[in-house]
Amino acid sequence: MKIAFTQPALMRWMLAAAVALGCHTTLHxxxxxxxxxxxxxxGTRGILEASGLLKDLPYRIEWSDFxxxxxxxxxxxxxxxxxGALGDAPLIFALAAGARARAVSVSKLQSDGLAIVAGANSTVTDVASLKGRRVATTRGSIGHFLVIVALQKAGLKVSDINLLFLNPSDAKAALAAGAVDAWSTWDPYVAIEELHDxxxxxxxxVGLRDSYTYQAATDDAIRNKRAILADFLQRVADGQRWALAHPQQVAAAQARITGLPQEVLTYVYARAKLHPVPIDAAVMRAQQHTADVYESAGVIPRHLDVRPSFxxxxxxK
Incomplete structure (x- = not known):
């Protein structure tokens, strides 16, 4: 199996990001x-804006949203x-594809914002009832990881379902239209499905994975932009601590930026309890487990020792 990311695909994603955000935000x-x-x-920008931590920056931030x-x-x-911030599973996927990047900070969150969801009237009742069904997720995502480990716990294999790889907007539309039976995804998509649909x-x-999210940086940025990268990482950590006590303010800021319903985002932040943690042996063990699951499922083509990726x-502070 060979993982390849094509330049046209990347350009499509970057174009979509630029259109969604107006290309970039100039702060200085x-x-x-x-x-x-x-x-x-x-997600990150909403926390930093709400907490006031984007004021008086000694550098400019160019935001690209995905x-x-x-x-x-x-x-x-x-x-x-x-x-950029990404979960453990997509970071493994990127590293296996040859990304010259490393995790430079880690945050932990609750696991109930990652779920497999089905329509309100679906006959799907548990993981075992997914056998023979169509399940959507995004390849290399934490949703993909959840499908694998949930099936394993239920005594099933990925080959026992019809797994379809779709981006979140297409997966949401497919679930609504009945083109798929379930969707493995993450917040805010899970919250939208629960509260609105x-x-x-x-x-x-919960109980299937330790939920971490990583701020990863390219080797070039670590080497050549170290001072401003360190400042940004500290602001993200400070913002996450502030957001623990102010989920409604963070949700309001992110709602203004994204147009997502504020009540959904309040629900997301309140249950996530996102907070910074040190890069320690427990974090590395959890990341190695993710890599090993992906290797055994054939998602990545070789064994990956995650230690050099931190x-x-x-x-x-």
């Missing part, structure tokens, strides 16, 4: 240093962005 004078940051549905982590990983791989949660990731030199 044009001659200031620039940090190119990839985001997913404005609907999922897999295209963000492609952008890191291509050097189109300097840093009254979908049922077939299974969530950079522990950025000390956060």
């Amino acid at each position: 004078a044009a001659d200031a240093p620039v940090l190119r940051v990839g985001d997913q549905r404005q 609907p999922a982590a897999q295209p963000l990983g492609e952008a890191l791989n291509a050097g189109v962005i300097d840093t 009254h979908a049922k949660v077939v299974v969530n990731a 950079d522990t030199s950025f000390t956060l």
Whole structure:
């Protein structure tokens, strides 16, 4: 099996990101240093704006927004962005594809925002009842990982279902139209399905994975933009701590940016409890487990030792 990311595919994702965000946000004078940051549905930016931590930056941020982590990983791989937040599974997928990037900080969150959902009137009741059904997810995503481990726990294999790889917008449309029977996805998509479309949660990731999200950076950014990268990482950590006590303010800021319903985003932030943690042995074990699951399922073509993919030199307060 060979993983290949084509330039046309990457350009399509980057074009969509540019259109969605107006190409980029300039926060300081044009001659200031620039940090190119990839985001997913404005999650990081929403926290930083709400907490006031984007004020008085000594550099400019160019934001690129992505609907999922897999295209963000492609952008890191291509050097189109300097840093971006993505989950453990898509980071493994990007590293297996040859991305010259490393995890430079880690945050932990609750696992119930990652789930396999089905329509409110679906006859799917549990993971076992997915046998022979059509399940959508995004290739290389945390949703993909959940499908694999949930099936394993139920005594099934991926070959026992019809797994379809779709981006989130197409997967949502397919579920609504009955073209797929279930969708393995993450917040805010899970929350939208629960609160607005009254979908049922077939299974969530509680007990199936330790949920971490990583701020990854390219080797070039680590080497050549170290000072501003370190400042940004500290602001993200400070913003996450602030957001723990202010989920409604963060949701309001992100709703203004994305147009997503504020009540959905409040629900997402309140249950995620996202907070920074050190890169330690537990984090590395969890990441190695993800890599091993992907290897055994044939998602990545070779064994991956995750230890060199961490950079522990950025000390956060």
